[in-house]
Each structure stands twice: as C-alpha cells, then as structure tokens.
Amino acid sequence: MKHHVGFRALAGFLCLLGMGFLLPGCSLDPNSVKLHTKEEIMKLVEERYGDAEFVSMEEVESPKHKIIFTFRDTKYGFTYQVTSRPNSVGMDGSTFWYDGAAVGDEYRDAFLQYFMEQEQENFKKHGIVLCDKVKVERVFDDNRRFSLEDKRLLSTTYRWKEDLKFVWERVHAYKKIPGLTENYQIDVYDAELVEFYGTQKEEGFVTAEEQQIEYYMNQARELAGVQDITYLRREKKKVSEVPGLSEQNFYEPELKEQDRKVMVYYFSYEGKEYFITDNWVAQYRDPDGSGGIFQFYQNYKYYKPVED
Numbered sequence: 001m002k003h004h005v006g007f008r009a010l011a012g013f014l015c016l017l018g019m020g021f022l023l024p025g026c027s028l029d030p031n032s033v034k035l036h037t038k039e040e041i042m043k044l045v046e047e048r049y050g051d052a053e054f055v056s057m058e059e060v061e062s063p064k065h066k067i068i069f070t071f072r073d074t075k076y077g078f079t080y081q082v083t084s085r086p087n088s089v090g091m092d093g094s095t096f097w098y099d100g101a102a103v104g105d106e107y108r109d110a111f112l113q114y115f116m117e118q119e120q121e122n123f124k125k126h127g128i129v130l131c132d133k134v135k136v137e138r139v140f141d142d143n144r145r146f147s148l149e150d151k152r153l154l155s156t157t158y159r160w161k162e163d164l165k166f167v168w169e170r171v172h173a174y175k176k177i178p179g180l181t182e183n184y185q186i187d188v189y190d191a192e193l194v195e196f197y198g199t200q201k202e203e204g205f206v207t208a209e210e211q212q213i214e215y216y217m218n219q220a221r222e223l224a225g226v227q228d229i230t231y232l233r234r235e236k237k238k239v240s241e242v243p244g245l246s247e248q249n250f251y252e253p254e255l256k257e258q259d260r261k262v263m264v265y266y267f268s269y270e271g272k273e274y275f276i277t278d279n280w281v282a283q284y285r286d287p288d289g290s291g292g293i294f295q296f297y298q299n300y301k302y303y304k305p306v307e308d
Contacts, residue, residue, distance in 0.1 A: 035101045036084035041069050045082060049107050049177065055079060073111075075175070080110035111177060119170055128163050152187050153200070160188055164200055216265045216296070220276040224269070224300035232266040232273065242277060244299065251280035251294050274300045 036044075038057060045052050051074035058068045066085035073080065082105040123129070153160045153167075188197040188205075198207040217231050239245050239259050250256045263278040276298035283295060 035065075035067050035086070036103065038069065041082055041084060041103070042071075044103065045071055045105070045107075048105075049073070050075065050175070073107075076111075076114055078110050078114040080105065080107045082106075108177065111174075115171070115174065122170070123167070126163075126166055127159075128167065152189060154189055160197075160200075161205070212263075213265065216276055216278065217267060219296050220265070220267055220274075220298060220300070223276070223295060223298050224274070226269055226300075229267045229269045229274075232268055234263055234265045236261045237264050238262075242275075242297075245277065245281070245297055248281035248283070248297060251282070255279055269300070274298065276300075 038054065042052070042054060052071040053074055055070040055072050057070070060066050060068060064085065066083050069082045069084070070079055071082065072078070082103065084101045084103055087102050153164050187199055189195065196208045198205055198209075199211060200206075213231055213234065217229065220229060221227055238261055239256055242262065242264060245262070246256060248256075254260075255262070264275050265277070266273060266275045268274070276296050279297060280294045281297045283293070283297075
C-alpha cells in the first residue's frame with residue numbers, strides 16, 4: 001500500500017532522531033511551548049474578521065496547555081473565542097510538543113448564532129425555519145429547513161432555489177466572512193435525506209450527476225497521467241460485462257462474488273475510448289510488482305492484478 005508522511009508525523013520523527021535525544025524545539029512538556037501573545041492574536045483576528053474589542057484571556061493548564069482569548073465583534077456586538085495551543089504529534093503512545101503554536105477560533109459559529117437570532121422572525125415570515133443542525137425527524141411535509149452550519153437546505157415544497165437566494169442575500173447584508181461567504185457551497189437534499197440533488201454554489205447549481213462525473217474524470221486524469229481527456233458517457237454494468245474487471249482483487253469482495261453492477265465512466269484521449277469504474281481494486285503501479293495500491297479500476301493503463 002502507498003503511504004504518505006504528514007508534516008506532524010515528520011515533526012514527531014525529527015523529535016526522536018539523534019540516538020534517542022530530543023532535538024531543540026521538541027519537548028515532552030507542553031508548558032514549555034511558547035504560545036501566542038495578546039497582541040499577536042489581536043492582529044490575526046482583525047486581519048481575518050475586522051475590528052474587535054479584547055474582552056479577556058484565560059490560561060488553562062489542564063488537561064492541555066492553552067490560552068483562550070475572548071473578543072467582541074465591534075460592528076455586531078457578539079463575542080467569540082480564539083485559542084492558542086501547542087502543536088503536537090503522537091508517536092508510540094507518547095505525545096511530543098514542538099515550537100509553533102496552533103490557532104483555532106469560533107468566530108464562524110458565533111456569527112451564525114448571532115445571524116440566526118437576528119433573522120429568525122424575518123425568515124419565519126418567508127416560510128424558512130433556521131436550526132443549528134439539520135435533523136431529519138424535525139422535517140415535516142410543510143416545513144423547510146435551512147442550516148448555514150451544515151450547509152444544507154431541505155425543501156419538501158421544492159422551493160429551495162428561492163429560499164437559498166433569500167437566505168444568501170440576508171447573509172451578504174451583513175459582511176463577508178472568510179470560509180463562509182466566499183466560495184460558499186450548500187448541499188441540497190430532499191426532505192427525507194434519501195436523495196442528494198446537488199450543490200448550490202454562488203455561481204449556480206451543480207447537479208449530483210455533474211459532480212460525480214467531474215470527480216471520476218479527475219480520478220481518470222490522475223491515474224492515466226493525462227489532462228486533456230473528454231468525458232463521453234456513463235453506464236451501469238455488471239462486473240462480468242466490464243473487460244478485465246472480474247480478474248481483479250476487489251476492495252469489497254462481495255461486489256465480485258454477487259456480480260453486482262458498477263458505474264462505468266467512459267472518456268476519450270487522442271481519439272481512443274477508455275473507461276474508469278466507481279469501485280476500488282488492488283493493482284500494481286509498477287512493472288516490477290512494487291507499489292501495490294487500491295485504486296479505481298480503469299483501462300487506460302494496464303496494471304497486473306494483485307493476488308488475493
């Protein structure tokens with residue numbers, strides 16, 4: 001199988017180098033890590049979210065060392081917290097801490113709560129019910145649920161486009177917030193959450209089928225190592241009907257045993273037709289038999305099947 005070494009894992013590994021000695025910057029004591037100052041956090045907050053008033057700060061030692069800063073949004077008056085804590089990595093049952101504190105903030109959640117409270121009556125008149133979380137059991141025949149937190153809009157009356165436009169205009173009536181009002185997406189389901197319609201973006205609605213096609217075309221580009229492919233069509237087929245597929249070692253063996261159907265996406269490259277399926281199989285990437293990895297089955301390149 002193919003493995004990737006993450007930054008934190010690498011940092012932890014470096015902490016252990018040197019015949020068992022910890023390198024400078026690494027420690028078993030989180031209290032030895034320098035956290036952000038009030039001035040540093042204040043600058044970061046104002047760069048991200050605009051003018052803010054410092055309210056308080058609290059240093060917490062247990063269970064983990066951190067500093068919690070509380071700010072008040074100058075324009076809207078709601079408070080939110082920002083936390084500075086040591087970076088860490090776990091390895092062999094131990095936790096190692098290293099210089100470079102991480103920052104987490106709750107501005108988005110605090111703003112959404114404020115927004116919902118301010119707009120509740122306005123939305124109610126429009127027939128929209130805001131809630132912190134989308135709960136299926138709370139969705140009735142005549143009710144619609146829109147949740148900014150879950151990025152979901154549910155509509156049994158199929159008014160989600162109109163509802164979304166209304167909500168979107170109200171969000172922008174306040175101010176743009178990084179990660180919320182820039183490149184924002186909302187997943188659209190039916191009332192029972194049994195069918196995914198697609199994703200509403202600022203620039204328009206993308207259907208579930210279009211998203212799936214784009215996803216598998218990107219997979220094909222990566223596996224084939226080419227970019228200028230052209231999507232042709234997709235078809236549901238039995239495993240036995242897809243050339244070479246039944247010979248593979250399946251990630252989900254029952255798919256092969258019961259000869260279920262898989263979705264086959266066809267694409268062209270330099271005038272020839274190829275395909276990629278939506279199921280994983282174990283294949284070799286290299287002629288020498290090294291680099292076995294599960295990937296979507298495709299026929300642009302042939303990889304020797306991995307034995308069960």
